[in-house]
Amino acid sequence: MAKDTILVLGALGQIGTELTASLREIYGENQVIASDIADERKLIETPGLYEHINVLDKEKLAYVIDKYKVTHLYLLAAILSAVGETNPKFAWNLNMESLFNVLEIAAEKGIKKIFWPSSIAIFGSDTPKINTPQNTTLNPTTAYGISKLAGEMWVNYFFLKKGLDIRSVRYPGLISYKTLPGGGTTDYAVEIFYAAKRENKYQCFLRSDTILPMMYMPDALRACIELMEAPAADIRVRSSYNIAGMSFSPADLAAAIQQYLPDFSITYKPDFRQEIADSWTQSIDDSQARNDWHWQPKFTLSSMVNDMLENVKI
Ligand code: NAD
Ligand code: SER
Numbered sequence: 001m002a003k004d005t006i007l008v009l010g011a012l013g014q015i016g017t018e019l020t021a022s023l024r025e026i027y028g029e030n031q032v033i034a035s036d037i038a039d040e041r042k043l044i045e046t047p048g049l050y051e052h053i054n055v056l057d058k059e060k061l062a063y064v065i066d067k068y069k070v071t072h073l074y075l076l077a078a079i080l081s082a083v084g085e086t087n088p089k090f091a092w093n094l095n096m097e098s099l100f101n102v103l104e105i106a107a108e109k110g111i112k113k114i115f116w117p118s119s120i121a122i123f124g125s126d127t128p129k130i131n132t133p134q135n136t137t138l139n140p141t142t143a144y145g146i147s148k149l150a151g152e153m154w155v156n157y158f159f160l161k162k163g164l165d166i167r168s169v170r171y172p173g174l175i176s177y178k179t180l181p182g183g184g185t186t187d188y189a190v191e192i193f194y195a196a197k198r199e200n201k202y203q204c205f206l207r208s209d210t211i212l213p214m215m216y217m218p219d220a221l222r223a224c225i226e227l228m229e230a231p232a233a234d235i236r237v238r239s240s241y242n243i244a245g246m247s248f249s250p251a252d253l254a255a256a257i258q259q260y261l262p263d264f265s266i267t268y269k270p271d272f273r274q275e276i277a278d279s280w281t282q283s284i285d286d287s288q289a290r291n292d293w294h295w296q297p298k299f300t301l302s303s304m305v306n307d308m309l310e311n312v313k314i
């Protein structure tokens with residue numbers, strides 16, 4: 001029987017570099033093709049195939065899928081929340097057109113499974129902020145959030161109308177040390193570690209009390225892999241699953257860092273990203289993911305801080 005072949009789109013970003021390496025470890029180096037619009041950099045730790053693909057170029061995408069007889073797609077290319085607010089139309093076009101290209105080609109070519117991440121950015125100011133339920137009021141006010149919410153609806157549509165097996169999680173802000181984040185509102189929670197190690201101080205672009213849902217990268221990778229491995233019959237949410245890791249404010253994070261670096265200091269100078277953060281929720285009810293595919297996060301604020309401080313290289 002032919003082996004499954006995976007194509008990762010947007011593989012050189014914060015999630016893609018680590019997810020590609022994890023997928024290669026599980027499924028084999030030659031079964032996972034990395035691709036991105038950026039030139040190949042030696043960012044992905046595991047060696048393997050690389051193709052230059054702009055996700056807006058449907059012909060090239062179809063060509064690469066045929067060339068390698070791709071069976072599984074992971075679409076990670078996107079414009080995130082903060083960059084999206086600097087050019088909303090571009091964010092909408094890229095985030096929607098890339099998804100549409102993938103959905104249409106997948107339906108045409110009989111792709112077996114697709115992973116496409118949504119985000120906590122689908123929530124809006126009138127969403128319940130604490131333990132935000134799976135099904136709730138969704139009125140996002142960022143271009144990024146609007147594109148993710150529309151994406152969730154289209155993903156569900158292609159499942160219902162075309163039978164595509166697409167799986168998705170609403171990632172919280174992701175914290176990692178291998179590849180820097182690509183322009184989101186939660187990026188402060190990564191920047192702070194580099195600043196702490198470099199200069200023992202950090203100026204935060206969010207207010208001290210801004211609590212947001214966050215997750216450490218090892219949990220985020222495991223969520224993706226476990227969701228994709230779960231039997232199709234267990235996947236009862238075909239838009240996108242709430243998943244939770246931890247919730248904290250910049251002040252909480254600074255205090256956790258001070259446990260290791262007592263002289264670390266933080267100041268606050270909120271910018272346009274404060275309004276984005278204020279429109280999102282603080283903590284997530286992920287009971288549906290726990291019930292359906294046994295999701296369980298492992299990292300807490302303190303174990304994440306410990307691991308980040310050990311691993312961040314300046
Ligand atoms: P990122 O910005 O770090 O990486 C995105 C990658 O896509 C980059 O390598 C970029 O070069 C590539 N890209 C951009 N335009 C492209 C194009 N036209 N064609 C091909 N590649 C292109 O993003 P990330 O943090 O790795 O996020 C991946 C996915 O996860 C996105 O859908 C994002 O919305 C979602 N997500 C991320 C977070 C987070 O905190 N990182 C949270 C929630 C959801
Ligand atoms: N980390 C992402 C952002 O801030 C959330 O999707 O945009």
